[in-house]
Amino acid sequence: MEIVRKMNVPASFLYKTIIDSVLSDIHTQTGKKISEKQLKGFKYVKTFSKNSKATIRIEDITNNQSYQYRTTSNKNDFMVAYEMRPLTEDSCELRYTEKMESFGYMDRLHLVGQIR
Template sequence: MEIVKKMQVPASFFYKKIIDSVLYDIQDTTGRTLSESQLKNFEYVKQFNEKTRATIKIEDIKLNETYAYRTSTTRNEFVATYTIHPIDDTNCEITYSEQMKSHGTIQALNDMVTGLLLGFFKKKQFKRMLQMIESSYS
């Protein structure tokens, strides 16, 4: 999945929103307070419900340019990347890409069917999140 969207916010504003969210999630999940400089290669386990947990590893982070992370479960692995391209001082273009690798043939088939059914809603939800970030810029 790939989404490209022009945003009416500075690249630095969008980047800070993403990083603030990541730092909050890490603090909420692990109890640890990290700085942005500690994020690269940081790994933690997040429990989603009684049966589902994932290892999240921050793989790439570049100030106002890139944020990428890997989420690994027993069933599959997701790699998500935000790439931020400044257009000018008040606008940027965001490219969000996500790749999934399933563990096993049956899981791959299940993920393919689920992806087809839920892909539209996932994109819609992601675009809504981008709109919320844009509307929070004053």
């Protein structure tokens, strides 16, 4: 899935908002305080519920331009990418992309049913 939207904020503001959220999530999940410079390649386990955990890996990060991460569990692999392109000083284009691969046979059947 891909969504492209014009945002009425500078690309730098949108990027900082996303990164601040990521750093907060890492701190909440791991207790570690890391910097933006340490994000690329960083992996941690996130607990979604009592019985649901996944490994999150920051795959790519480019200051004020892009952020990409992958969430992998025993059921699926989920990739999300944000790309920001300045349009004017006060606006940008956000391109949000997500891709999912399911590992279980029943999960794949369920996804096929959702697509149709």
